[in-house]
Amino acid sequence: MASQKMKRGSVSLRGALIAGTLSLSLVAMPALPAGADPVVANPTDALTKLTDLARESEQTNEALHNAKIDLDAKEAAQADADAAAVRDQGVVDEANARVAKFKPTVDKLAAANYQGARTNRLFAVMVSDSPQQLLDQMSALDAISNDTAKQVSQFTEATAEATAAAEASRKSADAARLAAEQARGLSDDLQKKQSELKSQIADVTAAFGDLTSSEKAQLAGRPFPPGFDAEALLSGLVPGNGASALQAGLTRVGSPYVWGATGPSEFDCSGLVVWAYKQIGKTLPRSSQAQASGGVAVPRDQLQPGDVVLFYNDASHVGLYAGNGNILHASTFGVPVKVESMASMPFYAARRY
Structure with missing residues (x-):
């Protein structure tokens, strides 16, 4: 029983809503002769001109909305590209810092090799005066060799990472520049459409002002x-x-x-x-x-x-x-x-x- 009352209440509310809509519409709309077709029939030259102008303005209006959607998307893409470029540059900076950390050791090794430094076991045997001195010399050489090899390996890895990061940063920077250029192009197109629409609106409103009362009623x-x-x-x-x-x-x-x-x-x-x-x-x-x-x-x-x-x-x-x-x-x-x-x-x- 309660559900039936609710249903009747809903129908009544809906009926009131529609009745209110109808009343509002009928007050807002110009009176028409009985039996007049809702589609403009036998349009005058003035109505035809207005209809054509209004159609053109609507096309531009919707194209303007679409251009704004495209611009918003492109500006968002540009912001993402800019952020990616900043992140990638940060990776480059970190990689370069690692390279700089190991570079002195690599430079010293390269200089020593160039100057003919002897840092191998045979050299240790030749310059040692006692077995203990030989063991100490070889142990030191092993430590130097292992540490140097480790740092050279880390230097090589860091250099490879820096190279890859630099390439990624270059690509993201290029993407950011491209996104910015596209956004500027869309912005220019948007401004052009806005100017075009403004001109068309002026033409439409002027043409509408030239209509007679009966023509306006026929149009509505x-x-x-x-x-x-x-x-x-x-x-x-x-x-x-x-x-x-x-x-x-x-x-x-x-x-x-x-x-x-x-x-x-x-x-x-x-x-x-x-x-x-x-x-x-x-x-x-x-x-x-x-x-x-x-x-x-x-x-x-x-x-x-x-x-x-x-x-x-x-x-x-x-x-x-x-x-x-x-x-x-x-x-x-x-x-x-x-x-x-x-x-x-x-x-x-x-x-x-």
Whole structure:
């Protein structure tokens, strides 16, 4: 009995959530003539111009996010390479210190050999005046010989280690320089994209300002397609997976599209997906292209609510599958977050997180 009350309470809460979402969306969206299609129909030249400009800005916006991801990764690689170079140089310094420790002995031995020094047993016999003196002389020679041989061996080992360490240090230093150069290249590319996006945003907002009220209403469309029942959709979903991300995303219907925004009240396309999944404790990549590479691939005919769906041949747009061939997304400037048919865009791929 208690479980039935909890279930009824959960359904009521979900219903209230959807009702609130619908109310908010309907207030935020411009009024449309009865029966108007949610996809822009018979666009004017001004709408066509705006749509083209907005599409270009979205591509640049997502490319900008991707460039930032690449730059962050490259800067992390550069930091690792720099640290490795420092460690390797430390090994070189230690190896060189060992070489320096044994070098005097090796130098003395080399000098003695050059000067013809006699340090062998025959020489001991020749210069000894008594058996005891001979034994003492030979014992001393053995000690000198063993110690010298040991130090020569250690010198050889240390020299080999120093040579290997120097080569490793050279490689890590080269890797650090290469990583730094690549990071600088990505940073330059990022700045170029930022400048390009800024210019495109100015063009889009100017074109939007040229629209009439009816054109703006036509562009915005409806928050949901005809017949879309959010409460019925959510009532059969399993909590804790992509469906929960979709449920969170649906509460943002009516929020404006803003380049680079990740919520909670403004979004771009990948920003909405990131925000929705963040609400269920999952961190997704920031760009649509990176989102296209994560998760698990899902065929189009096996999509489930909450799956991440990518569009266009460069995966430059993304949204959350909302069932029955629909997508929840932050589509473009001038169009609030909404649910509409996937048929309005060319399908690229889908991923399940």
